[in-house]
Structure formats: structure tokens, C-alpha cells
Amino acid sequence: MSEFAIQAHDLVKVFRARWSGREVRAVDGISFTVEPGTTFGLLGPNGAGKTTCVKTLLSAVHPTSGHATVFGHDSRDMAARLPIGYLPENHRFPTYFTGAGMLDLYGSLSGMDSAARRRRIPELLELVGLEKWGDVRLGKYSKGMLQRVGLAQAILHEPRLLILDEPTDGVDPVGRIHIREILQGLEAKGTTIFINSHQLAEVEIFCRDVAILHKGKVALAGRVKDLTGNRGWRLVAAGVPEPLRAELAGDAPGPEGTVRFAFPDLAAANAALDRLRAAGAVIHSLTETTSTLEEVFVRTVKPQERTAA
Amino acid sequence: MIVTQTLALIRDTFHEAMARKIFWGLFGLSTAIILFFLLLLRIDVVEGGVATMSLFGYQSQRGMDVERMVRGVHGSIATFLYSFGLFLALFASSGLVPSLLEPGRIELLLSKPVARWHLLLGRYLGNVLIVLATSTWLVGGVWLILGIKTGIWTPQFLLAIFTTLFLFCVLLSVVFLMGVLFESAALATMVPVALMLISPILAQERTVVKLLSSETARTVWHTLYQMLPKVFDIGRTTLQLVRREPVESWDPFFTSALFGVAVLTVAVWRFERRDF
Numbered sequence: 001m002s003e004f005a006i007q008a009h010d011l012v013k014v015f016r017a018r019w020s021g022r023e024v025r026a027v028d029g030i031s032f033t034v035e036p037g038t039t040f041g042l043l044g045p046n047g048a049g050k051t052t053c054v055k056t057l058l059s060a061v062h063p064t065s066g067h068a069t070v071f072g073h074d075s076r077d078m079a080a081r082l083p084i085g086y087l088p089e090n091h092r093f094p095t096y097f098t099g100a101g102m103l104d105l106y107g108s109l110s111g112m113d114s115a116a117r118r119r120r121i122p123e124l125l126e127l128v129g130l131e132k133w134g135d136v137r138l139g140k141y142s143k144g145m146l147q148r149v150g151l152a153q154a155i156l157h158e159p160r161l162l163i164l165d166e167p168t169d170g171v172d173p174v175g176r177i178h179i180r181e182i183l184q185g186l187e188a189k190g191t192t193i194f195i196n197s198h199q200l201a202e203v204e205i206f207c208r209d210v211a212i213l214h215k216g217k218v219a220l221a222g223r224v225k226d227l228t229g230n231r232g233w234r235l236v237a238a239g240v241p242e243p244l245r246a247e248l249a250g251d252a253p254g255p256e257g258t259v260r261f262a263f264p265d266l267a268a269a270n271a272a273l274d275r276l277r278a279a280g281a282v283i284h285s286l287t288e289t290t291s292t293l294e295e296v297f298v299r300t301v302k303p304q305e306r307t308a309a
Numbered sequence: 310m311i312v313t314q315t316l317a318l319i320r321d322t323f324h325e326a327m328a329r330k331i332f333w334g335l336f337g338l339s340t341a342i343i344l345f346f347l348l349l350l351r352i353d354v355v356e357g358g359v360a361t362m363s364l365f366g367y368q369s370q371r372g373m374d375v376e377r378m379v380r381g382v383h384g385s386i387a388t389f390l391y392s393f394g395l396f397l398a399l400f401a402s403s404g405l406v407p408s409l410l411e412p413g414r415i416e417l418l419l420s421k422p423v424a425r426w427h428l429l430l431g432r433y434l435g436n437v438l439i440v441l442a443t444s445t446w447l448v449g450g451v452w453l454i455l456g457i458k459t460g461i462w463t464p465q466f467l468l469a470i471f472t473t474l475f476l477f478c479v480l481l482s483v484v485f486l487m488g489v490l491f492e493s494a495a496l497a498t499m500v501p502v503a504l505m506l507i508s509p510i511l512a513q514e515r516t517v518v519k520l521l522s523s524e525t526a527r528t529v530w531h532t533l534y535q536m537l538p539k540v541f542d543i544g545r546t547t548l549q550l551v552r553r554e555p556v557e558s559w560d561p562f563f564t565s566a567l568f569g570v571a572v573l574t575v576a577v578w579r580f581e582r583r584d585f
Contacts, residue, residue: 015584060419061584078422086420092413094321096328108317109421111310153417163420 005161005192006034006057010066013052026052028216029066034209036071036160039183039193041203041224043293044213045301050196051089053213054163057194058086070161082111085159087150089166089196095139099130099149102138103156110157117156124152127182143170151179161192168199180206204228204293212300220300224293231291233269235261236284237276244279248272258284314423315431322405322435331401332439335394339447342386346454379461380552386451387469387551390444391476391544396502398440398477399484403497405436406488415585426577433485433573440477444470465553472547475562479538479569480504486576489583508540538565 013027027049034040044050055061057068059076073080093102100121107117125134128148133141141149147170154162167183168176183206187193197203203210204224211221220227240250240259250259263269269286276283291299326332352375409415409432418428448470456462480501487497511534521527539561549556 055416055585058416058420060416062582078424081420081422084420086417088413088416088420090413091417092411093417094325094414096324101324105317105321106417106421108313108320109418109423111313111422113313 003036004033004069004071005036005038006032006040006068006070006194008032008053008057008066008068011053011056011063011068012065013049013056013061014064025216027056027063030213030216030218031066032211032218032221034192034194036192037187037190038209039187039207040195041207041210042194042196042213043198043200043203043210043297044219048213049216050213051165054165054194054196057163058084083160085110085154085157085162087147087154087162087164087167089169091146091150093138093146093150093153095137098135098137099125099141100134102149103153106153107156112157120156120158124156125149128152129178144172144175147171148175148179151182155182155186155191159191161194162186163194163196165196166198167195168197168202176202200292200294200297210293212297214301220296227296228291228293231289233263233266233286234289235263235269235273235276235286237261237281238284240276240281241279244275244281248275262289310422311427314421314427315434318423318428318431319435319438322432323439325405325408326401326436326439329401329404331397332443335397335401335443336446338397339394339443339450342389342447343450343454346382346451346458350458352458375459376461379455379459379463382451382455383463383466383469383551384548386448387466387473387547388544390447390469391473391547394444394447395473395477395480396505398443399480399501400498402436402440402481402484403488404494405432406485406497407492407494410488410492410585412585419585425581429485429489429577429580433481436481437474437478441470441474444473463551463553466551468550469547472543472550476538476540476543476565479565480540482569482573482576486572486579489576489580504538505540508538508542511537512539512541535564536568538568 009031011027011030012025015024015026016022017024030049030053042050042053052061056063057070057075059081062076068075070080071083094105097105103121103124104117107120112120122131122134125131128151130145130149130152133145133149138146138149147167151164151167154164162183164183168179171179180202183193193206195203195207207224209221209223210227212219236258238256238258240253245253245259248261250261253259261269261272263272273283273286406429409418409428419425423431448467452463452466483501483504484497487493487500491497511530514530514534517530518527521530542558542561543565546556546559546561548554
């Protein structure tokens with residue numbers, strides 16, 4: 001039995017057009033693991049293979065080669081889907097159901113007995129702030145409300161693994177915070193959360209690990225903290241002699257005569273600091289700089305696009 | 310768990326079918342026919358014959374054999390159900406598979422611990438039960454009202470429910486195959502209706518074979534007749550059953566059942582292999 005919540009091993013998915021026979025390699029040898037009880041973000045530009053990857057985990061797409069496991073079960077086995085709660089992107093819930101009716105349907109399909117459904121449905125409607133909307137048909141729900149009832153559907157059967165495709169899509173900022181709080185509560189209870197999203201800022205706040213897909217491959221993977229942390233050091237000083245500024249590749253002097261320098265590591269920053277002090281410059285600050293996940297994402301995806309071009 | 314899931318799939322199909330107005334149309338039409346016999350048709354029976362019969366308040370004395378009249382009504386209802394009712398039921402069912410396969414819906418269903426064959430057959434079963442309920446409502450209602458008004462109880466009329474349902478099951482397998490292959494409600498209606506229309510022509514095999522000069526043409530005709538569902542023949546058998554006449558042959562039921570099972574198997578096989 002695997003100890004991972006998800007383990008993808010060399011997943012490949014090639015789609016073939018029915019008539020022309022043209023092939024599209026949507027997923028091209030993806031391997032990654034998700035530890036139980038962690039939060040994982042799957043990122044990538046449009047067409048990177050994220051959705052195909054998620055659908056392979058859910059067995060909605062059959063891999064051309066490779067395999068994936070969910071808590072040790074082959075993703076193609078029904079047992080692999082028992083511990084999964086899923087919220088699809090662009091979901092289309094049956095609008096002829098009320099909110100409570102829809103939850104009852106998907107709860108039944110998840111294998112919940114009627115007593116458990118009766119207990120959990122009001123709880124979940126309250127949790128997502130829709131307790132007064134349970135008897136209203138989904139056709140009358142706003143997009144944000146559908147997203148919230150969709151989240152309730154995904155967590156109704158208390159899954160060990162929650163797979164969310166753009167969970168805050170169409171939700172207002174207050175609603176986003178609410179959803180984040182719900183997810184944080186689930187994380188605290190040990191639920192593994194796998195998010196496929198374009199909202200890099202949210203993934204950065206919420207996820208411990210990420211994988212960036214590009215053109216069907218894993219372009220970068222690791223802990224968010226490691227990927228975004230310690231990009232370098234920034235030193236700001238005034239009264240810097242021009243030859244030294246040029247030698248240390250400082251920016252042009254600012255309005256108050258301050259100059260900004262960037263160094264790849266602390267040793268280089270200290271060496272420069274000593275020389276600046278010796279030259280009579282006044283040190284304003286020395287700070288560690290970090291990247292945002294967005295910067296990491298762009299740095300990862302852009303060079304590959306340039307190479308491809 | 311499998312029972313809970315099956316019931317959920319049936320319930321989903323019922324809700325969706327009810328959301329489609331056409332099933333209400335079929336149900337409403339059946340109710341109108343039942344109300345017609347209940348409220349407007351008054352029959353006085355004297356010694357096995359119709360003494361007076363009134364329709365919309367107009368009285369007529371026919372002196373006709375009451376049993377013959379009841380059989381005639383039963384035959385008409387069975388024909389109506391078997392032709393127009395079946396067409397409406399197929400038309401109403403045609404969208405039920407494409408809607409199941411809509412992006413954003415099918416992925417969620419497939420993410421549940423339900424086998425794909427179970428998903429498809431659960432919907433199939435739900436669809437069959439809806440038509441069973443509607444046919445039972447129409448045939449059972451008319452049978453009950455005529456029975457009470459005339460004292461003639463012919464349970465053979467109730468067999469029309471099952472023969473119609475049987476043929477619906479056969480043609481529904483075509484609806485499901487078209488839905489799985491092409492996700493098109495239009496094709497899912499056209500193909501089974503074409504099979505309904507072509508059946509009376511193919512059924513003239515004995516006559517047509519004599520007219521065909523080519524052996525190949527005769528073989529093709531015979532093969533088509535044997536392979537495709539025998540809508541016309543089963544319709545004739547239904548009338549024979551309702552009228553308590555001897556049934557010529559049960560073969561059309563067996564060959565049609567084989568066709569239905571084969572087509573449904575292909576639909577399930579294709580559904581199992583598809584990517585969504």
C-alpha cells in the first residue's frame with residue numbers, strides 16, 4: 001500500500017482526433033506525489049494538461065500509459081474513488097433539483113446511507129451559508145451560490161481527499177475568504193486538498209506544495225516556501241561613489257540619492273556592504289527578497305515558451 | 310451501497326424526465342383519455358348488450374355486444390399506446406443520455422464510486438420505470454373504468470403494458486447507443502423512429518421475397534428483417550393478445566430482445582471506454 005494520497009507515475013495521455021487521426025499529447029510523462037494531509041496546488045497555463053491530469057485521477061480519462069494511485073488504489077478502481085470529494089470546473093449541477101435534493105443525490109452516489117445524509121445535508125448547507133436556500137431549485141442560484149453548494153457536495157461524505165478545480169471561480173472576495181476558511185478547517189482535520197487553479201495568489205497562501213505543468217510535463221515542483229523564498233538580498237545605500245555603484249551594478253540613484261543593489265546570496269551582500277562602508281556610503285537597509293508564486297510561475301513557463309518559439 | 314446508488318440514479322432520471330414537459334404531455338394525454346371514459350362515456354348494460362350509450366350527453370341505442378365494444382376500445386387504446394405513446398416516450402427519452410454526458414456533469418458522476426455500466430444502466434432502468442408508470446396509468450385506468458362500467462374484465466388488455474414496455478426497452482437501447490456515440494438527441498430520436506417506420510415494410514417479407522429477382526437482395530432483406538426489432542410483428546401480437554386471439558409466433562420477441570441486448574451491450578462497452 002502506498003503512503004501517498006496521490007501518486008502519479010509517468011502518466012501519458014494522447015488524444016486522437018476521430019476522423020483526421022491527429023494526435024495531441026495532453027499529458028506527457030507526468031510524475032508527482034501528494035502526501036496525506038497536505039495541500040497541493042496544480043498550476044499551469046491554459047492547455048498545460050492540468051484538467052486531463054485531474055480527470056485521469058478520477059478515471060474520467062483513461063491514461064495512454066503510466067498509472068496513478070489514490071491512497072494506494074489504482075485510480076481506475078472504484079475503491080480509489082471512495083475517499084474522493086470532487087468539485088469540477090464549470091460544473092453543471094442538475095437545475096431541476098433543489099440545493100438539498102442535489103446534495104442528497106450526490107451523497108447517495110457517494111455511498112452515504114439515508115441517516116447520514118439527513119444529518120449532514122443541513123450541516124453542510126449551514127457551513128457554506130446556504131441554510132435558507134436548501135429548498136430552492138438550483139436554477140435560481142447565483143454562480144457564487146452554485147460554487148458554495150458545489151463545495152458542500154464535494155465534502156458531504158467527509159472525503160479523505162478533496163480535489164477542487166478552480167474552487168473560487170465566480171465567488172466574490174468575501175465568499176473566497178469563507179471558502180478558504182472552510183478548506184483550512186478541513187486541512188486541520190487532516191483532509192488532503194488538491195487544488196487545480198489559476199488563482200496563483202490563493203494557491204500561494206493556501207498550498208504547501210505545488211507542481212507547475214507546462215506542455216504536458218511537470219516543469220517545476222516543490223514546496224511553495226522553497227520555491228518562493230530566498231531569491232536574494234537587496235541593499236539600499238546613499239552617498240555611493242559612482243565608480244563603485246557601476247562596479248556593483250547598482251540602480252541609478254533615486255530621488256534622495258539612494259542606490260539599490262541586488263545580490264544572489266548573503267556573502268556577496270556582506271562583501272559589498274564592507275566596500276560601501278569603506279567608501280563612506282550610508283547603509284539604509286539590507287533585506288532578504290522573496291519571489292511571489294506568480295513570478296516563479298512566469299519564470300518557469302516563459303523561458304520554455306521562448307525555447308519553443 | 311449499490312441499492313442506494315441505483316435508487317439515486319432512478320430518482321435523478323425521474324426528476325429530469327419530469328422537468329422535460331414532454332413526459333407530462335404523455336401523462337396528461339393518458340389522464341385525458343381516462344377522464345373521457347370516466348366522465349363522458351356513459352354505458353347502460355342490459356343482459357350482455359349495450360342498452361344505451363351516451364357520449365357528451367348524446368344518447369344512442371346500438372344494441373351492440375358489450376364485450377365486443379370493450380375489446381374494440383381495448384384494441385384502440387393498445388394501438389394508441391403502442392404507436393403514438395411509444396413515439397412520444399422515445400422522443401422524451403432521447404435527451405436523457407446527452408444531458409448525462411454534458412461536460413461538468415459527467416466528470417462529477419464519474420468521480421463517484423459508481424461503475425460506469427451502473428451509471429448508464431441506472432439511467433436506463435429509471436427511463437423504463439417512467440414509461441412503465443405512464444403505460445400502467447393509461448392501460449390500468451381504462452381497464453378499471455371500463456370494467457366497472459360494463460362488468461367486463463379482460464386481464465389480457467393489461468398485457469399491452471408489457472408488450473409496449475418490452476418494445477420500448479428494445480428501442481431505448483438504440484436511443485442509448487446513439488446518445489453515447491454521438492451525444493445527439495436528434496439522432497437518438499431519428500434512428501429508433503426509423504426502425505419503427507421500416508418495420509412494417511420489412512415485415513412484408515413473404516410477399517417481397519417473391520418479387521425480388523436477385524438472391525443477394527432476398528438475403529439482405531431477410532437478414533435485415535431477422536436482425537432489426539420487429540415493431541410491426543410485436544404490435545400485431547399485442548392486438549392478438551388484447552383481443553384474446555391465438556398468437557401466431559413468439560419469435561419476434563426473442564429476436565427483438567437479442568437485438569436490444571446486443572445494442573445495449575455495445576452502448577455500455579463504448580461508455581466504459583470513452584474519455585470525458
